[in-house]
Amino acid sequence: MKNFFRDLFTKNSKLNTDQLIIKKTVISFFFFFVFAGAAVWGWVWLRDQPSSSGRTSAPLRKVLNTNEAIFSNILSDRHLAKTYPLSLAANPARVNGNLGLKSQFDPATWVMNVIRSKGDTLKIRLEDIKQLPKTEIVFNFKCIEGWNQITHWGGVKFSDFMKAYGLNEEAAMKYLGLSTPDKQYYVGIDMPSAMHPQTLLCYELNGQPLPLDQGYPLRLIIPVKYGVKSLKRIGFMYFDNKRTPDYWADVKGYDYFTGL
Amino acid sequence: MKKEIVKKHPLAIRWFHWVNFPVLGVMIWSGLLIYWANDVYKIGFGSTALLKFFPDSFYKALHIPYRLSEGMAYHFLFMWLFFLNGIAYVLYTILSGEWRLLLPNRHSFKEAWQVLLHDLHIRKTKPSQGKYNAAQRIAYSAIIIMGIGSILTGLAIYKPVQLGWLCALFGGYKMARIIHFALTIGYVLFFLIHIIQVILAGWNNFQAMITGFEVKKTEDEQPVLPVVETTGEPVNRTEEPLK
Numbered sequence: 001m002k003n004f005f006r007d008l009f010t011k012n013s014k015l016n017t018d019q020l021i022i023k024k025t026v027i028s029f030f031f032f033f034v035f036a037g038a039a040v041w042g043w044v045w046l047r048d049q050p051s052s053s054g055r056t057s058a059p060l061r062k063v064l065n066t067n068e069a070i071f072s073n074i075l076s077d078r079h080l081a082k083t084y085p086l087s088l089a090a091n092p093a094r095v096n097g098n099l100g101l102k103s104q105f106d107p108a109t110w111v112m113n114v115i116r117s118k119g120d121t122l123k124i125r126l127e128d129i130k131q132l133p134k135t136e137i138v139f140n141f142k143c144i145e146g147w148n149q150i151t152h153w154g155g156v157k158f159s160d161f162m163k164a165y166g167l168n169e170e171a172a173m174k175y176l177g178l179s180t181p182d183k184q185y186y187v188g189i190d191m192p193s194a195m196h197p198q199t200l201l202c203y204e205l206n207g208q209p210l211p212l213d214q215g216y217p218l219r220l221i222i223p224v225k226y227g228v229k230s231l232k233r234i235g236f237m238y239f240d241n242k243r244t245p246d247y248w249a250d251v252k253g254y255d256y257f258t259g260l
Numbered sequence: 261m262k263k264e265i266v267k268k269h270p271l272a273i274r275w276f277h278w279v280n281f282p283v284l285g286v287m288i289w290s291g292l293l294i295y296w297a298n299d300v301y302k303i304g305f306g307s308t309a310l311l312k313f314f315p316d317s318f319y320k321a322l323h324i325p326y327r328l329s330e331g332m333a334y335h336f337l338f339m340w341l342f343f344l345n346g347i348a349y350v351l352y353t354i355l356s357g358e359w360r361l362l363l364p365n366r367h368s369f370k371e372a373w374q375v376l377l378h379d380l381h382i383r384k385t386k387p388s389q390g391k392y393n394a395a396q397r398i399a400y401s402a403i404i405i406m407g408i409g410s411i412l413t414g415l416a417i418y419k420p421v422q423l424g425w426l427c428a429l430f431g432g433y434k435m436a437r438i439i440h441f442a443l444t445i446g447y448v449l450f451f452l453i454h455i456i457q458v459i460l461a462g463w464n465n466f467q468a469m470i471t472g473f474e475v476k477k478t479e480d481e482q483p484v485l486p487v488v489e490t491t492g493e494p495v496n497r498t499e500e501p502l503k
Binding site: 017018020021024025028029032035036039043055056060061063064067071075076077079080081082140142143144145146147148223224248252253254255259260 | 262263264265278282294295297298300327328329330332333334336337419420421422423424428433434437467470471472473475
């Protein structure tokens with residue numbers, strides 16, 4: 001044993017082959033287990049971080065935000081989602097989720113409340129929205145769960161709507177917020193994605209008024225995001241330079257941007 | 261008995277190998293958390309599924325259900341480690357010349373078959389090999405192609421609008437997802453065969469991935485006297501042919 005420790009600190013040139021094999025093996029395994037231990041420690045540290053929002057801890061949240069910053073710098077968010085011929089659109093379209101749609105709701109009295117940055121509120125009816133130029137899109141709707149479906153939607157470009165109502169100051173802010181009339185479901189969207197030319201305030205599916213379970217009277221369709229951002233039955237619209245609240249990011253631990 | 265230290269794996273290769281192992285493990289685990297949310301793949305004919313990915317008991321045993329957001333968060337952190345480690349490995353093999361030992365050559369596909377027959381104990385003699393045999397060359401090169409495939413299909417799924425051209429290259433969003441999934445099954449199969457082969461090859465081979473060297477044992481050199489037999493011809497007592 002004494003020789004063993006002495007050999008570890010003896011110059012290689014003074015050792016015979018047997019001693020050298022032992023020395024090299026011991027040193028290699030020592031460092032192997034040191035690094036393996038460090039890796040396990042790092043993993044346990046990461047797993048033990050308290051969840052700051054939903055199930056996602058602060059370090060992981062930071063990574064998600066950094067990823068978005070990296071990819072939105074490398075790539076241009078001006079790219080359009082691929083569009084398809086009408087004949088490929090699914091009918092009926094898949095219904096997935098009824099968050100914010102479970103409360104008592106009277107479509108006849110519905111208005112969209114647009115809370116301006118000065119604090120006053122515009123109350124906009126479906127008929128008003130339908131006055132604006134209509135845009136249709138057939139695109140591959142992608143759910144964060146992993147399924148996708150080609151669907152056909154009609155409505156008003158969000159950017160056209162903002163212009164028509166003179167919401168220029170609001171459009172210059174960093175984030176858009178939307179919530180259902182009962183405020184049980186709400187999403188936050190970065191303004192560049194909201195102002196993307198394919199983002200619609202949508203009132204038609206397959207050429208027909210939206211069914212209730214698809215968000216009648218008015219919903220969002222935002223092809224550059226997963227479906228979670230395409231909020232059904234818009235009750236309130238608001239703007240902020242800070243991130244607006246987001247159900248999936250704040251409660252469920254998902255990435256805030258979920259940009260495609 | 262004479263022992264000799266024979267260098268086998270450079271430090272860089274050992275490093276990349278052992279970083280990749282847990283990182284790929286986390287990628288597969290977090291990938292499962294994601295896949296569970298829409299687990300539609302199966303192998304079968306028409307409506308009969310021979311193999312469903314995956315049975316509920318499998319998910320339950322691994323605590324997979326209802327962890328999609330967690331899976332995404334881990335997947336999008338460890339993707340960086342997987343990517344950087346992979347890039348470093350490829351660059352190293354190119355710059356060090358190690359690629360010469362790894363890439364299959366024009367004999368490899370024929371020889372790989374002989375290696376397979378030998379491993380299955382059908383063929384007695386072992387085909388000659390350098391650092392890696394022909395089957396290893398093919399497997400270790402294929403795994404790099406697979407890694408590149410995983411990164412590219414992963415990017416196509418991650419940013420299908422912004423990288424629409426990449427998505428189209430793989431046959432669309434749905435197809436990119438299937439390829440991404442199939443490659444992962446490929447890694448698992450590779451891993452299983454790899455483990456079996458490492459166990460069969462023995463300790464000396466395994467520890468070389470940690471220490472970098474193998475110990476070569478040769479019998480002590482003794483003057484070999486030709487044994488004179490009745491024919492008067494010297495007889496070769498070693499297995500090597502006389503030169």
